Amino acid sequence: MTTPLSAPITTHGDFSINRVYDAAPADVYAAWSDVATKAKWFIGPEGWSQVERTLDLRVGGTEILHGRFAATGMETLFTARYHLVEEGARLVYAYDMHLSGRHHSVSIASVEFIGDPEGTRLRFTEQVTFVDGTDGRDGTLSRKRGTAAHLERIASCL
Amino acid sequence: MLQHQPLDRVFQALSDPSRRAIVDRLSRSDASVSELAQPLAMSLAAVVQHVQLLEASGLIRTHKTGRVRNCHLDRDVLSQAETWLSQRRTLWEDNLDRLGEVLARQKSERARAATLVEPTNTTPATPRRQRKPT
Numbered sequence: 001m002t003t004p005l006s007a008p009i010t011t012h013g014d015f016s017i018n019r020v021y022d023a024a025p026a027d028v029y030a031a032w033s034d035v036a037t038k039a040k041w042f043i044g045p046e047g048w049s050q051v052e053r054t055l056d057l058r059v060g061g062t063e064i065l066h067g068r069f070a071a072t073g074m075e076t077l078f079t080a081r082y083h084l085v086e087e088g089a090r091l092v093y094a095y096d097m098h099l100s101g102r103h104h105s106v107s108i109a110s111v112e113f114i115g116d117p118e119g120t121r122l123r124f125t126e127q128v129t130f131v132d133g134t135d136g137r138d139g140t141l142s143r144k145r146g147t148a149a150h151l152e153r154i155a156s157c158l
Numbered sequence: 159m160l161q162h163q164p165l166d167r168v169f170q171a172l173s174d175p176s177r178r179a180i181v182d183r184l185s186r187s188d189a190s191v192s193e194l195a196q197p198l199a200m201s202l203a204a205v206v207q208h209v210q211l212l213e214a215s216g217l218i219r220t221h222k223t224g225r226v227r228n229c230h231l232d233r234d235v236l237s238q239a240e241t242w243l244s245q246r247r248t249l250w251e252d253n254l255d256r257l258g259e260v261l262a263r264q265k266s267e268r269a270r271a272a273t274l275v276e277p278t279n280t281t282p283a284t285p286r287r288q289r290k291p292t
Contacts, residue, residue: 015246022261023265027261040256041257126250
């Protein structure tokens with residue numbers, strides 16, 4: 001991969017996802033706060049395996065999820081710091097994503113556990129800043145940087 | 159915002175290492191199907207299938223001249239595929255779907271445990287077994 005000729009482009013975005021689960025808010029929250037339960041669903045896609053996982057769920061506490069794709073050797077590193085911890089109700093954390101050592105993104109994620117007649121409504125909102133020079137609309141820079149690396153990055157997040 | 163359906167097809171098309179190798183090869187120059195097959199350890203028929211899937215996703219276009227099918231990478235689609243936000247969202251949707259499966263399994267396991275311990279339990283256990291995600 002060649003070095004970009006100009007300064008990396010910074011792009012921003014946000015999204016929300018809503019889910020209703022047939023479970024009490026305390027149970028849904030426990031799936032986020034208990035590291036063994038979280039390991040059942042907070043994982044990478046097929047071909048990805050876990051290298052390290054830690055979770056210290058308190059304000060100022062950190063979470064790490066380090067993994068690797070067997071096929072490409074691509075490493076993913078998620079490092080989070082919790083800013084708001086309200087048991088059974090809300091979580092706010094900031095996290096970095098590094099892909100094979102390169103800083104890919106910085107995010108603020110909010111998780112709300114809302115009581116619902118059907119169980120629990122979960123709302124996940126993420127505000128993300130991509131910092132490694134990827135412009136989604138303009139392929140100019142990416143062409144300078146080589147397609148293969150981009151394809152690998154797409155694959156790493158599938 | 160981008161439309162999700164076409165992007166999903168693009169990501170699906172790129173989920174396979176052989177297809178990524180084909181796209182990487184086409185990012186250097188156009189190539190025929192047999193030229194694409196050469197560096198890949200697979201049959202021509204398999205390459206044709208990959209090419210068809212890539213074409214359906216809109217990532218590549220093909221054009222037949224005589225008996226040779228030439229392949230061309232559509233760079234606009236590829237740069238659209240680089241829209242990480244959409245891909246990040248998909249990542250979290252998958253996570254939250256898996257979370258739902260974990261919660262459903264917990265519920266059915268608890269219901270089964272309750273019927274084993276208390277046969278007179280008034281709430282009938284309706285185990286809704288879900289397949290483990292692989």
